[in-house]
Amino acid sequence: MSDSTTPSRSVRVPAELRALAANGAALRNALTELAARTPDAIALGRGDPDLDTPPHITAAANAAISAGLADQPMPPAGMPELRAAVARRLRTERGIPVDADGVLITCGGQEGLYLLMQALLGPGDEILVPDPRYSSYDQAIEHSGATMVPIATEPEDGFDLRPEAVARAITPRTRAILLITPGNPTAGIITPPNLKAIAELAQQHDLIVISDEIYDQLVYPPAEHLSIASLPGMFERTITLNGLSKSYAMTGWRVGYLAGPPEVIGVLTALKQRVSGRVAAPSQYAALAALSGPQDCVVEQRAIYLARREIMLRGLDRLGLTYAPPLGAFYVFADVASVGISAFELSYLLLSEAKVLIFPGTAFGERWVDWLRISYLQPAPVLEDAIDRMATVLERYS
């Protein structure tokens, strides 16, 4: 296994980038900015769908803007119709017994996560987080004063979260467990039997569950999505986090939501008022159209991602790289140990020499020095081009 920060062979990574090697979010940002300054770069980094926001959604936003509705201040918890639409979706599609008063509209899923950490955790608390993790969790947890306790997941399990690993990590200070399924960066899912066992653990140890389901509509057969809040006895201890960004190609609109018991949502609303105020009105009208309008776009986009996934997996096979088969989202977490260069350095080489932006695994956890997270959010021909470009670098350095 390589070391992410020690230079290997003759790879010269700029010192300012190397200084960020252990800071996941900052490293991702720095690489993204470097790619933005690199002409003809292919971005397989951020989880930002390249597809357009569907036209019926943008049309609804524009209609609200034309009618002056976007000028009207929204209630602190969000537009009532939007909260109702979220609740309806969670009840009918996910089996979560929530009503509109149990929904808070947030400025993207990430704000929801930040609010939750501040509201639910405090100094001395521990929160269990699967490893690897979406590293933007880190600062939110740090600000709460709590300690993040990683729970290892393994490629041979498809990065599923094993209940016995969760059980081993629980201490008297454990306050909460954070679940994300499908996962980022792994694209693995927590299988229903494991999720049910984890729910039992949460009840036995009286833990809060934060369930990040931002990719719940991007699950590929034969995998299935299960919301833990729909399991018996779990709604009262679970906050479900989701948003519109990934499933409707709406990252720029910044709309997410939290769902849980109404009294809890009331306090979270008060916290949101202090921290960031209300969610932009035009974005809420767009989100309402997304949730209450035709859902063909979700099916179509999922089919596009599925086709791209196959292109990427075939490409990785051609490059001789291994991976745990991705079951959701739009990422592949690939093992590049065979290349003989740390993933951190390889990601720099891929960007500087092949003009392909890919994040190293160390941006998602210290252990993942030989892994890359590849997002396949580009049209098929561009993905093919990216794979060809990657091949040139791998041939040169392997």
Next chain:
Amino acid sequence: MSSSVLHQAVARSAQRFSLAPPALPPADWIDLAGTDLYEATPDSVRIATRAAVDAHQADHYTRRPGIAPLCARVSEHLAEHGVQLKLDNVIITGGLAEARFLAVRAYAHGRTVLVPATAAPADYVTLAGLSGATVHPWSPDDLPDVANPLVMLSDPDPATGNCLSAAQVARISAWAVARQALIVVDLSLLGVLRDPQAYTLLAADPAVADRVLMLGGFADLPGLDAWQVAWFAGPGAILGPALELKQAMTICSPAVSQYAALAGGAAERAAARASRSQRLAAITALLDRLGIPYLAPATLTYVVADVAALGGGAAVVERCAAHGVGVASGALLGDPNRIRITAIEHNLSEGLRRLEAALTTGTAQP
């Protein structure tokens, strides 16, 4: 409230952070107490924003600090007040509340936070509490002997609409350098000054510029409150913590709102000034007619009236509430004998009718 572990956790937070669920106003309420002017977005802004949406410019994450042309516009605006910052030193936020939270949460650690003795709308005391910081009240005329503080300075003061004098700014500047203070200037009302030429911005003083951060909105454009767009800016050497926190909180601000803020031009700003001046005049005319004294307004948004002769601010606020109109209480202004009246656009005439009734007929219902 149920006793689940989730309920217990938020109950602790509610106590720790003094959080109470926001109260909703009664039906048919007219709000002359807040900072929202309830204005309509100009047609030209709506058209330009719709064009940006149609061009799919709103679909994706923007550049992390904000779209470059809007950052540049903020930079140019600050330059008009003598502050030189590159566009890379500007972060577009999802509204003023987020900008204020960034200011406190990103910089309070390990410092005493000095908050205005007159509470600002954002309630910096609560924000400092969220950050676990020690809070100390201050006023421009009572500069405390505290080393290395984080100073929240509102100028113009969103609580009163008043501006610091050039002499006060100079005194604060010298004090900040001597105390190694980091200062955040809340400029949310900069765009609605009645007389921008008479205004002195602290960050324009080279002696203190490297320790001054700023936040503000796009108040010079009407109707953007509900769009949730504002900014935070400062020298590159000290801006990093805010940029990191912004990224951790919300990644970037809504693209559609950023394009709306970019859309307004000089004509929209001039029209807004004229409209606001008229509304302000309507308020002062009422107060003149009723013989109620008031401070000369420094901004186009508020009039602060002296209601000592009517029983004081608290009594007048109560009487107004009984008439279905809200005015800000003197407690917010550092003077219990005053009230603040906001020059809203929507329903101002009816609001002033109710205000007159409250001020002249006691507690009678509308």
